[in-house]
Amino acid sequence: MEVRESQVEPAPEGKEATRQRILDAATEVFSEKGYHGSAVDDIVKAASASKGSFYFHFPSKQEIFFALVDRLIVALARSTEEAIAQERGALAKVSAALDTVFRTFSRHRSLAKILLVSGVGLGKAFDERLLSIHARFAAAIKSHLDEAVAEGSIPPIDTELTAYVWMGAVNEVIVRWLYTGKPEPLEGALDTLRELLLRSIRAESQR
Amino acid sequence: MEVRESQVEPAPEGKEATRQRILDAATEVFSEKGYHGSAVDDIVKAASASKGSFYFHFPSKQEIFFALVDRLIVALARSTEEAIAQERGALAKVSAALDTVFRTFSRHRSLAKILLVSGVGLGKAFDERLLSIHARFAAAIKSHLDEAVAEGSIPPIDTELTAYVWMGAVNEVIVRWLYTGKPEPLEGALDTLRELLLRSIRAESQR
């Protein structure tokens, strides 16, 4: 923060660095204690910053939370898209997406906690946000399912409901892992889960 | 309660009645505004009672919430068991349970909201409670799946993971209904959902 002759650690300094430190600290604190359990003072302390600094960089507690969620979602969506782009065939894409999601959450527990748990049931503003995220992911899944139907890879079904069912399934498996630690590693559930999901739409596993 | 000359409307009066009124009001308020969004004063007002009365009947805000959740869970578990007992064959039982759960939540939106949404991410004490509920339901599903395997109705699979997957799926469909109102009525998703779930374990629909 203050004096600074270049040190080994590439000098986490400057405006952007502080902002980042606060963001990281917020991720940690929120994921550990939940939104309401986390005081702004906690975050500030964890970031070795001050309240003034916090409110200089972010307009409110709620907004930093949203900023966090958005950052995560964008990152998750992007890496998933990339993984999907590598694959040919709707079912292979679905499968690749599942892998990516699992790997991402597996590496970043706190992310997972924030996205899947901490944000729920906090009131209107939050619900709406989470809802639109769910809708967005569901729409993505649905579009690939629709493609699979068009391809003839699977019989026609209610792809929208199926999308939500799949999301719920994945969600629950990850939440269970967050709380109970099973399976360890999380990826251990991948094969079984993929088979369950694919069978639910009458597709044979494409591994 | 106390004396009782049989009346038509059992006179909403006396200690037990007040307790009940508070409990009902709490259900309503919690489901609408979430746990943290609900002040004890709100509940008291909705129940036409006083703060003193509230704390006479319940030790704390947290405890009334738990009391509520427990009441709901017990009721849900009981009616589900009953429905199950009527059926022969593991798969038929599963199907009956699904029906009951859907019907129950469909009739009692606020219950659903409390159980599936309001209680999440509120801190350790809450998480533990919710977790044990999830575990309990998952165990129930698992045991019936195991039975189905033993019966030879379905091929052997990881029944524990499957149980969680199913729970997550059901959960998500209901949550979607809570927030978006689709499908209306909720029961409209039953057939598709049942088929998805049963297919996921390679069982043919048993309607």
Next chain:
DNA sequence: GACTTTAGACCGACCAGTCGGTCTGGAGGC
């Protein structure tokens, strides 16, 4: 020396929980 960034004391709203007190109905004495 102007402008940006940081520090942390401070403010005010909010709210769970408390406490002194009221009210009602019934038990028991007479």
Next chain:
DNA sequence: GCCTCCAGACCGACTGGTCGGTCTAAAGTC
């Protein structure tokens, strides 16, 4: 039958603490 007394249900003003957000003064930066 009437009066006294008590338990315990109920009331709501109040308190103590917490926490989101503000503000001023100073340090850092260019």
